[in-house]
Amino acid sequence: LCVMILSLVYLSGNKTTTTMAKLALENAEWLSSLSEPLKNDIESIMTQRLPSEGDCLLKEGEIIDRFIIVEAGTLIRTKSTDANGPLPLDELGAGRVTGFLHVVGHHDDDMAFANVIAGKDAKVWIVRGEEFRAITENPQHTTEMMNLLTRLLRKASKIVRATLNETGVRVGRSGEGTGRTIKIMCYDTTSWVRENFEPQIEKFNNEGKDLKLQMDYTSDRLDVKTAKYAAGYDAVCLFVNDNADTSALWVLSMGGVKFIAMRCAGFDRVDTKAAKALGLSVARVPAYSPYAVAEHAISLLMAVNRKIHIASVRVKMANFSLDSGLLGMDIHGKTVAVMGTGKIGQILCKIISGFGVNLLAYDVFESDEVKNLGGTYVSKEEIYKQADVIFLMMPLLPATTHTINEDVLPMLKKGVILINTSRGGLIDTNALISGLHSGIIGGCGLDVYENEGEYFFQDYSSKSIKDERLVAMLGNNRIVMTAHQAFFTKEAIDKIVSTTVENFYNFASGLRGSDLPNSVC
Numbered sequence: 001l002c003v004m005i006l007s008l009v010y011l012s013g014n015k016t017t018t019t020m021a022k023l024a025l026e027n028a029e030w031l032s033s034l035s036e037p038l039k040n041d042i043e044s045i046m047t048q049r050l051p052s053e054g055d056c057l058l059k060e061g062e063i064i065d066r067f068i069i070v071e072a073g074t075l076i077r078t079k080s081t082d083a084n085g086p087l088p089l090d091e092l093g094a095g096r097v098t099g100f101l102h103v104v105g106h107h108d109d110d111m112a113f114a115n116v117i118a119g120k121d122a123k124v125w126i127v128r129g130e131e132f133r134a135i136t137e138n139p140q141h142t143t144e145m146m147n148l149l150t151r152l153l154r155k156a157s158k159i160v161r162a163t164l165n166e167t168g169v170r171v172g173r174s175g176e177g178t179g180r181t182i183k184i185m186c187y188d189t190t191s192w193v194r195e196n197f198e199p200q201i202e203k204f205n206n207e208g209k210d211l212k213l214q215m216d217y218t219s220d221r222l223d224v225k226t227a228k229y230a231a232g233y234d235a236v237c238l239f240v241n242d243n244a245d246t247s248a249l250w251v252l253s254m255g256g257v258k259f260i261a262m263r264c265a266g267f268d269r270v271d272t273k274a275a276k277a278l279g280l281s282v283a284r285v286p287a288y289s290p291y292a293v294a295e296h297a298i299s300l301l302m303a304v305n306r307k308i309h310i311a312s313v314r315v316k317m318a319n320f321s322l323d324s325g326l327l328g329m330d331i332h333g334k335t336v337a338v339m340g341t342g343k344i345g346q347i348l349c350k351i352i353s354g355f356g357v358n359l360l361a362y363d364v365f366e367s368d369e370v371k372n373l374g375g376t377y378v379s380k381e382e383i384y385k386q387a388d389v390i391f392l393m394m395p396l397l398p399a400t401t402h403t404i405n406e407d408v409l410p411m412l413k414k415g416v417i418l419i420n421t422s423r424g425g426l427i428d429t430n431a432l433i434s435g436l437h438s439g440i441i442g443g444c445g446l447d448v449y450e451n452e453g454e455y456f457f458q459d460y461s462s463k464s465i466k467d468e469r470l471v472a473m474l475g476n477n478r479i480v481m482t483a484h485q486a487f488f489t490k491e492a493i494d495k496i497v498s499t500t501v502e503n504f505y506n507f508a509s510g511l512r513g514s515d516l517p518n519s520v521c
Helices: 002-026 036-043 100-104 129-135 139-167 191-205 226-230 246-254 272-277 290-305 308-316 343-353 368-372 380-386 429-438 468-474 490-508
Strands: 046-049 056-058 066-072 075-079 087-092 115-118 123-128 180-186 211-217 235-238 259-262 281-283 335-339 358-362 389-392 416-420 441-446 479-481
Touching (some): 002 036, 002 046, 002 066, 036 129, 036 139, 066 100, 066 129, 087 272, 100 129, 226 246, 235 490, 246 272, 259 490, 272 281, 290 389, 343 358, 343 368, 343 389, 358 380, 429 468, 468 479
Parallel strands (some): 180 211, 259 281, 389 416, 416 441
Antiparallel strands (some): 056 115, 066 123, 075 087, 075 115
16 A cells, blocks of 8 residues: 555656646746647756855856756856856846757867856756757757747847847948958947048058958947847957947957957946956057146147136127126136146146146046146045035046045035036035035036946937936036047047057957957956
8 A cells, every 4th residue: 555655646746746836837937838749858968056145057168068947036147257256147047048059060079168157036947958969869859959940040040130230239330351351340420430440441441461450339428239240250349338238248258359448538338347257358549648637638628727618609699798697817827736747747747837826636546647747645624625616537447436525525625616627426416516506616527427327428419318417517517528538539540540459459469368469358
């Protein structure tokens, strides 16, 4: 009797497991459309696992000899990094399958691109590659698998074609030719980008080198959705507001991209940790024309101080009167502070010292050149207390974010003029608006804004701006704002384009990572 009871329990349990396996197959992407005979055969080789959260089901670099079906919970794909723990790439929920195409197109050296880690409450089924391939040796199953792969290929190619057609990615192409070719997708393309890159690339390709550069253009900015445009390209060319976060970089990497060329100095929107983990090299243009940015900062100061923007509008309306609304001050004899004395800051110090000012400076690395100009390095607090004019020339780092904030306002000298041509995040916009309304801040010249990404380099003249703080600043006549154009001089653009082309050449020559002359990572 006991033997009979145990046998019934076993059969019941085995039937339940079989039913659960069948249900997992019915809900699995790609596999749900298979015929019942093939499903039944796959079901017979499925093994259930209930891993604990954090268990590694597949290790990066390991030969892929199985595929995994997620019945419930999640799996997390991660990349190993040198420090700070693994880099999360994405999550696979119920019905997702990982490793299937690797098992079908089996190669002895087919290694896992990422770790597959069990998330919370994960319930999965494992199908061994060797057993699966043995099943598909059945001629009927082989034909069915070929049909499945054909459908998947057709679907993928349709998606790619539709994406290219809808987005107009190939709005233009420069540099097609024979020989070895580096294919580049250029994001956030505006007229000046094409007008300057196309002749430089044509010149490069006509120099008789074995290497050719082929650049395609899209006006869209890089993000996780537009990263797929670069599928099949070797490199991408990005600008300041392209969002190269972990998700976007992973899509680029999956599409075959190996190199990111920033056509600017800043790279704060590039997740360098993720880029390194994904094997992407990143290079930039470390310096183009520091004079351009420093001179623009001076222009903003003079416009704010002498009310040039207001006076120009008045005169064009035939209002030639003078009143206190146009009253400025002599810069000569005033205390001017430069916060951030790198290359651009040093040039700014040299220019502003010509006005005959009392020059103060702040930087973690003090410059002898600034000291030779008569500049004195002091604390931030001392600058807030003394300065009539403050130039923000620092990079955007955790330590410098919102250097000007609500807590700083009471420390500032009443009527101070702020100039920022560096990074928008150096100023807390709410604090700036508050300071202007209270009169603590007398005026402000901005070439950057902390939330500029959605708006700058775009034409919103016939669109509604939803950012209330930006609208408030645009309507304040004590603010002179330009749209991130401080760098925009002929000399600077020439340097940006030539250095970017040089970076592509260095990459094509086999240099990677820190070996690249203008390497970020």
